[in-house]
Amino acid sequence: MTVPSVTDIIEVEQLRKAFGSVDAVRGLDLRVAEGELFGVLGPNGAGKTTTLRMLTTLLPIDGGRAMVAGADVVREPRAVRQRIGYVGQAGGADLPATGRENLLLQARLYGASRADAARRAAELIDALALGSFVDRTARTYSGGQRRRLEIALGLMHRPRVLFLDEPTTGLDPQNRANLWEQLRSLRAAGTTIVLTTHYLEEADALADRLAIVDAGRVVADGTPRALKQRIAGDTVVLRPRGEVGVARDVVAGAAPVRDARADGDVVRLTVSDGTRALPQLLETLAAAGVELESLTLAEPSLDDVFLRVTGRALRDAGPGAGDAAGVEPLTASGRGAA
Structure with a gap:
């Protein structure tokens, strides 16, 4: 599928990072269009955090080229920092201060007047629904x-790009869903x-688009829909009463089966047409x-995409190779399917 003509706000070419003898990032190429999520x-351990830290100037780049919001990350780090917001996994709020005090200080650090800081804080308090608790510590x-406060802090200076490192980790389902809605509103x-x-x-x-990474490389990229379409078939999950390996071997040779993998206590099959394949599979098993x-x-899921290209389910994937050195490696391909 042809990628629409868009303005790229992030351009990364052959980005590299090494920690000692470990090549953490190996020739990363990446494009992000302005206005997309x-x-x-x-x-x-796949390399996600290391990459964000380089693009936000928090880690030095060993090689390659990275442009963020029109500024070179290596040569113009101050300009990059002025144009981006970053919310790390550990957060950055001053816990003894109130939410409002945090927001006003952040704005002042970026050079806003007291009046402008107060106006911007009021905008974000409303946009991110902070009003019921913003004056508590x-x-x-x-x-x-x-x-939500930390995201507001990242937005106080009206950045062109907001980087969020696993923003919903540790949140309960309700808070996660609420934060999703806030992110959709920001993107809109x-x-x-x-x-x-x-x-x-x-x-x-x-x-809107994503890259799936594993053990220091991009294994697939594109829109979620395009990635799942690459599976080009349906997924059948069998839970046998006996040995999983036996069931897999029995169905692996059946005509409609394109791929058969044992995954824990189930067998996952990829078939061209699930509705037509089921009767034949049942006959073969019987x-x-x-x-x-x-x-x-x-229908295929992103986990099926990951399983297809790595041989294991993403939810069961262990730490990436970079964990041996306490780092997260990542290499990336370009824009991919749209």
Whole structure:
């Protein structure tokens, strides 16, 4: 599919980073269009945080080129910092201060007058629904409230790009859903958002485009819909009463099966047409004496994409290679399918 003509607000070419003898980032190429919500999806240790820290000037770049909001990350780090917001996993709020005090201080640090700081704070208090707790000290906030304050802090100076490193980690489902709505509203208002996540449903629900990373490389990239279409088939999940390996071997040779993998206590199959494949699969299993606890037919998911290209489910993926040195490696491909 042809990628629409857009203005890229992030351009990364052959980005590299090494920690000692570990090549953490190996020739990363990445493009993010202005105004889109771009997701970087992968298991813990895949390289997501290291990449964001380089693009936000928090880690030096060893090689390659990175442009963010029109500024070169290596040669113009101050300009980059003026044009971006960044919310890390640890957050950055001053906990003994109130939310409002945090916001006003942030604005003043970026050179705003007292009046402009107060106006901007009022805008974000309304936009992110902070009003019911903004005048309490930040240490009294729930996880979801603190995350919303931290995002407001990242937006106080009206950045062109907002970087969010796993913003919903540790939040309960209700707070996560609320934060998703806030991020959608920010994107609709024109803010470019780059977020890392290891939650499949988060990337699927929020991202206009995304890159799936694993063990220091991009294994797939494009829109969530395009990535799932690359599977080009339906997913059948069998839960046998007996040995999983036996059930897999029985169905692996069936005509409609394009791929068969054992995944824990189930067998995952990729078939061209699930509705037509089911009768033949049931006949094949019955003839071999394999009984089932359950059978599920579903459209492909991002986990199926990850499973197809790595051989394991993303939810079960372990830390990336960079963890041996306490870092997260990532290499990336370009824009990918749209």
